[in-house]
Amino acid sequence: MAIRIGLIGAGRMGANTHAPAITVREDVVISAVYDPLPAAAQVVRDKYQATICESAEALAARADVDAVMICSPTYTHIEGIRATAKTGKPIFCEKPLCRSLAEADEILKLLKGYQAPVTVGFVRRFGAGQQKFYEIVSSGVLGPLRIATAEMMLGVYKRQEGDWFADFALSGGMILDMFIHHFDLFNWSFGMPQRVYAQGTLLSRKQPEPADYVSGTMTFRNGVICNLSGGWLRFGRSNNYMDVYGDNGCVSYKWGAPNVTLILKGQEPVVYETPEPLPVFQAEDNVWLDAILGKGKVKVTLEDGVNAVKVALALIESAQSNRVIEL
Template identity: 25%
Template sequence: MRIGLAGVGRIGAFHASTLAGLDAVDEVVVADLDAGLARRVAADQGLAVEGDLDALLARDDLDGFVITTATTARAELLRRTVAAGIPTFCEKPVAATLPETIELTTIVESAGVPVHVGFQRRFDVGYRRAREAVASGELGVVHAIRALTHDQEPPHAAYVPTSGGIFRDCSVHDFDIVRFVTGQEVATVSATGANKGAAFFGEAGDVDTAAAILTLDDDTLVTATATRYSGGGHDVRMEVMGSVASVAVGLDASLALRSAEEGVTFPTGPVHANFMQRFRAAYVAELTAFCDVAAGRVASPCTVRDALQAFRVAEACEISRAEGRPVALAEVADAPVADAPAADAALGSAV
């Protein structure tokens, strides 16, 4: 299998290395707007390289395509790969705005070309176990969930203005995984945020710490928090609390918390420094699954419509934060659903 990859920044180079190590992949061909960077990454990792993105897209020997460019470039690339009929893996978000995401959902579902969106937590062992516990009834009635994404260090100042904001860039992972674990949709949100760190967050209209209360359509209450300043370590967790039992994802020796109780030595560490350390195994599983998608063996485990639903929750949170009020998801535009049976396949979110 030959995979093309567009964009060799931090996550792109990481994905290229992961793909090259998979048994199903014979060759990875990379390209970037920065041709020199593409050549360096290709040389370092023993990959093939094209001179530019147009040349990569023009090839007729690609079995799959991976989009890991800057967010603002993804929508156009995805339109082109879908038009060419190439199964595509696209990092989240697939587009920078809600209208573009809605447009892409309609295009992809109409074309029938497999597109797998990169929400890697769906492939993490802990989150999958939590999903099973909810689905089996092991926890009884799930009444509350706590989800969090706390980065150890803030991103570079230049990243923030084009990131879409902390809810669209960071908490969107929590919004997707809440849908995945519970099988429920978000009905309403109430969100807020604050800045106690670098000034560049506020200058870009963003916040460095945020919190949201989500009410799911079965009345489960979810609290989701995010921060760019978790100095004790990269901290991504979920607690699912039920009437019979509760489970926690991310509660292991790497936990970026220390007990205030006397004599408690857990956790022993070391902590994770970033998302690539935290989810390394999940990334391998995710791209292995994409190879199966590209080969036609399985349907997409995370569709563009799944990405749209998570984006809509983030959009609602931004409205809530800006206007200081609860926001119903019904207020946020959605893509029309195609006629069945195509719609059934497009809406599938099970792994």
């Protein structure tokens, strides 16, 4: 029998990314969809024969919905989680989990002791290159770890005023929406930071068009110092790199590249080829869907989602207050 998915949010991440990723499986169907934009919901209805619902609550409560995917804008995630928590059904929520610490606390209380699989959409954990990067960092080959860097300059930002994505109060800007990938990845490798400091534009409306930039530092409890630099820019180069340095060498990875580079002191670089066995969103979704079927557990937990939000919001607080924030 197929897993019947209710899809909350029929935009870029819902209709264009996760819907095709899950429906390549013969044991998954999209049975219901909710989006406040009727035209968006209609696209999913037409393609997948899904029933259009009038609210997140109506969708989650349907007898023909076995599990819920929340792919709506960040500031609305809490609505889908509240609705689904009442039903006890499995939950997939796109990153970031929520927009505020109050919402994070509420979600933890709502889902305390929850029996069904819950996961957060940190897709980068499922990329073959990112997994190789993590394996090298965790192996000890680099020696005592000292430094990490993350650079994500995106020169193709197109959003305009009136779009929720260009509204800092709704999206959290570059820090919460994009760098949260790196906060999760570094938490995965190092644990939570001890303190953070940041400077940023925070989608300031003093600019002629929406754009964002952040420069920050995170110091982890294991002593690793991490430098962040990234922006949503309307021109210029785009890149997406991570590095970790230890006493014995460093490892570098560019997101989406088919290889990872290890450079040990006094040795030639070693390039590990990392082809993707599956499209990365399909690999991510499969883990949650298999967990629903009792075939393993989710790899990204609710607590992982909350912890990444805490790091992002601490960096935002630092940028707003010009203070070092202790976690």
